[in-house]
Amino acid sequence: MEYLGEHLLPGKIGQFFAVVSFVASLVATIAFFVASKRQSITSEHKSWLQLARWAFFAETVSVFIIFGTLYYIISHHLFEYKYAWQHSDKSLQVEYLLSCFWEGQEGSFMLWSFWHCILGWMLIWKAKDWEAGTMTVVSFAQFCLASMLIGLYFFSAKLGSSPFSLLRNEGILDNAPIMQDTVTGGIRADYLTLMKDGRGLNTLLQNYWMVIHPPVLFLGFASTTIPFAFAFAGLLKKDHTWIKPALPWASFSAGILGLGIMMGAAWAYESLSFGGYWAWDPVENASLVPWLVMISGLHCNLIYKHTAYSLRSTYFFYISAFILILYSTFLTRSGILGDTSVHAFTDLGMNTQLLLFLLVFVIPAYTLYIVRYKSIPTIAKEESTYSREFWMFIGSLVFFLSGILIIAKTSVPVYNKLFNASIAPSEDPEFAYNRIQVFVAIVIGLLTAITQYLKYKDTPKGFFTKKILVPTALSLLISLAISCFGNINYDKHGIGFLGAVHVAIFSAVYSIVANFSYIIIGVKGKLKFAAASVAHVGFGLVLLGILISSSKKTVLSWNTTGVATFKKDKKEDPAENITLFKGIVTDMGKYHVTYVQDTFNTKERKRFFEVKFQSKSSNEQFALYPDLIKNNKDMEGFAANPASKHYWYKDIFVYISSFQENNKADTTTFQNKEIGLGDTTFYSNGFLVLHKVDKNPVELQNKYTSDEQAVFLDIEVFSKEGKRYKATPGFALKGTALRSITDTVISQSMVIALNRVPTDGKGKFEIGVKESAGITDLITLKVYEFPMINLLWIGVIITVLGFGMAVYQRVKAR
Structure with a gap:
């Protein structure tokens, strides 16, 4: 059957090159492996190496064409393809089109493969004698990734998931009666004319960080393959000289993977409404643990370079870092973390293939390591406790054990799945990690x-x-000043944990001061010898920023209005969320805050709220613009994007936890009540008291004209929360025309009208009371103060700079 309007050529091109990529990577793997088994001086080695390079070239070209073809499909809104329909829509801004790649599993595998191609050519250019051995591993990793994208059936088993599959072939349209042809029972030939738009990109990914964070993170993932490849090639050849050429690669991997992780933290800080940059989410943990182990391997590599100790440990850590990347891939893409993570991928039905991807590296790598273990050179003599290598190894071991503890907690869902157990997550997951990691x-x-x-x-x-x-004395003085005068009184988890926080602050300050002193005194300011110290200064700043910003993180938005718009749950407490009524100045501790206005940006599908802050202690005032972005087609409502006011010493962080707008007709009716002077009458949230009656009051002249006779009631409203509000309903008479003048108590969502006055002047007045959520716009805010958080971001930059210096110097030295 011919379907009208379909563009099949891009999909055929993409699928063809997906197959070419699969075959070429297999050929490259075999050819590089055979070349590694031949002497480099022979013509046979050179011919196999030439074949391998051409195959890898074909693989690279294929990956680039696949990437370009999928971008064409997404950017031209070809919704006949499932990937374009599932991850994009016509209203999506151009800058977020690339984010559509990362939302789907297929696109993330494609990105990983893209970076393998780039890194592979750098190895071919620079690895020299290690080219064949290392490229065997890289090409095989490419083969495994290509299998994830091929989407072909071998007998009854499907290999991978193609990003070029057609929507009509995926069973999605079968459940839509409007798409069915009543004659044939299949999909209508003109089904595309009924598809006005795609499902849309996840709102959390519509942020500039999600354009740049995933490519950097996946470059970090791909880069861990290279130290692993050197280690695996060394085990195959029983040649341990790979240590020196692998060192700059390990430094690059540690730096870029760490940068990618912290860019994710910055995205969380700016896009997620859990109020911070790190929540020990399983997906965050799955990226962090390989970095910890890579750092262990890097330090053991340095130990061996200078002393010939720790070669076995270097092998183990480099192998384990890559294996943990594969394990994190399984965790985040198998769907097993769907109930415990806010940004894990959904299950695509490739769990068996993902598990094989893991095992096909785990079993050979660790088996070969065990077989070769005794032949790996080692020094029997114990290291001196006053040697650098001894304490570097202890630090590597601490990093490794820290990673094991983190991944063990993260893997609880896997344990529950395998053994049909029901281990519940901790009620306070952050503290469950922090109480251990503070000692690390x-x-x-x-x-x-x-x-x-x-x-x-x-x-x-x-x-x-x-x-x-x-440096020790100076660090002690600085840390004592921070502890004594920094108002760090984080007693949420008891005095013991608070004490550990203060010790950790000294430790972080000690790291900064000692390493900065070493740059000045130890290497006399010669930066080419200071890469490690620069990285350590940055790491110390990261620790100090985490400790201070987390322990002094303060809720500013304590609810002073007594109005709660939602019930308490595990995520939010209404007592920590202040309700603001549009145009009403509200007391919020250190600030007076006002919800000024809101606007809806049709292009971005975002509603921006202007919230004005006025400091009580100074003349400072500023406005913040948190927003709500309309969810994609599958989800109703909005997702919150925070806004921040940045100072050099703190951030004011705010997000919308709920909102209510007056955009519907008010169908609530007035409830009539009789009330006399000094009497009380009740409403749902309190009671009203009539104090007096005023005729033509001067202070209310703006409510009636000079030719009208006006009567107003002086009513005081008492809410259950102990708040008092004044209301002055009335009416104005001009001749025989009577005009009602209602009054609104905004914070109680209440309108009061004067219906009737007693004819003898002594009886009861009749008032109308209407309570309605539709009479005013309101928002509920969560506001935090993060002191000294810039130490964290500055520390990240300096740490990455240190790794970059190390890479440059080691490449230059070689």
Whole structure:
């Protein structure tokens, strides 16, 4: 059957090159492997190597064409393709079209494969004698990734999921009666004319961080393949000289993966409404743990380079870092974390293939490591406790054990699935991690401070004491000042945890001061020898920023209005969310805040709210513009995007937790009540008291004209929360024309009208009381203060700079 309006050529091109990529990567793997088994001086080695390079070239071209073809499909809104329909729509801004790639599993695998191609050519250019061995691993990893995108059936088993599959072939339209042809029973030939738009991109991904964060993160994922490839090739050849060429690759991997993780933290800070940059989400953890293990491998690599110790550990950590990347891929794409993570992928039915992807590397790598273990050179002599390598190894071990503890907690859903268990997550997941990791921070901070002052192999005690004394004393003074005058009173989890926080602050300060001193004194300001110290200064700043901003994180939005728009649950407490009525100045602790106005941006589908802050202690005032973005077609409502006011020493962080707008007809009716002077009458949230009656009051002249006779009631409203409000309903008479003048108590969502006055002047007045949620616009805000959070972001930049310096110097040295 011919379907009208379909553009089939792009899909055929994309699918063809997906198959070419699959075949070419397999050919490259075989050819590189055979070349690695031949002597490099033989013609046979050169011919196999030539074949392998051409196959990898075909693989690279195929990946680039696949990438370009899918972008064409998405950008031209070809909704006959499932991927375009599922992840985009016509209203999506151009800058977010790339984000459509990362939302789907197929696109993320494609991005990973793209970076493998780039890194592979760098290996071909630079690896020299290690080219064949390392490229065998890279090409095989490419083969596995290509299998995820091929989407072909082999007998009854489907291999991968193609991003070029047609929507009508995926069973999605079968459940839509409007798409059915009543004659044939199949899909209508003109079904595309009924498809006005796509389902749309997840609102959380419509942020500039999600255009740049995933490519950097996946470059980090792909880069862990290279140290693993060197280690695996070394085990195959029983040749351990790979250590030196692998070192700059490991530094690059650690730096870029760490940057990608923290860019994700920045995205969470700006886009997610859990109020922070890190929540120990399983997807966050799955990226962090490989980085911790890569850092362990990098330090063991340095130890071996300088002392010939820790070669076995270097092998183990490099292998494990890559394996943990594959494990995190399984965790985040199998759907197993769907109930515990806010941004895990959904299950595409490839769990068996994902598991095979993991096992096909796990089993050979660890088996070969165990078989070759005894042949890996080691030094029987114990390291001196006054040597740099001893404490570097201890630090590597602490990082590794920290990663194991994190991944064990993260893997609870896997354990429950495998063993049909029902281990419940902790009621306070953040503290469950923090109570352990705070001690990791203490140990690592101390080690990064003192290790630089130790020499390899052995250090004279007097020399070490003399060098470390001044940084230690200075660090103690600074940390004591922070602890004593910084108002760090985080007693939420008891005095013991608070004490650990203060010790960790000293440890972080010690890391900063000691390493900065080492740059000035130890290497006399020569930056080419200071890469490690620069990275350690940055890491110390990261620790200090985390400790201060987290322990001094303060809720500013305590509810002073007594109006709650939602019930308490695990995520939100109405007592920590202040309700603002449009145009009404509201007391919020340090500030007076006013909900000024809101506007809807049709292009971005965002509703922006202008919230004015006026400091009580100064003349400072500023406006913030948190927004709500309309969810995509499958979800109703809005998702919140925070806004922040940045100072050098703090951030004011605000997001909308709920909102109500007066955009519907008010169908609520007035309830008539009789009330006399001094009498009380009740409403749903309190009671009203009539104090007096005023005729033509001067203070209300703006409500009636000079030729009218006016009568107003002086009513006081008492809410259950103890708040008092004044209301002055009335009417104005001109001749025989009577005009009602109602009054609104906005914070109680109540309108009061004067219906009748007693004819003898002594009886009861009749008032009308209407309570309606539709009489005013209101929003509920959550506002935090994050002190010294810029230390964290500055620390990230300096840390990555340190890794970059290390890469440059090591490449230059080689």
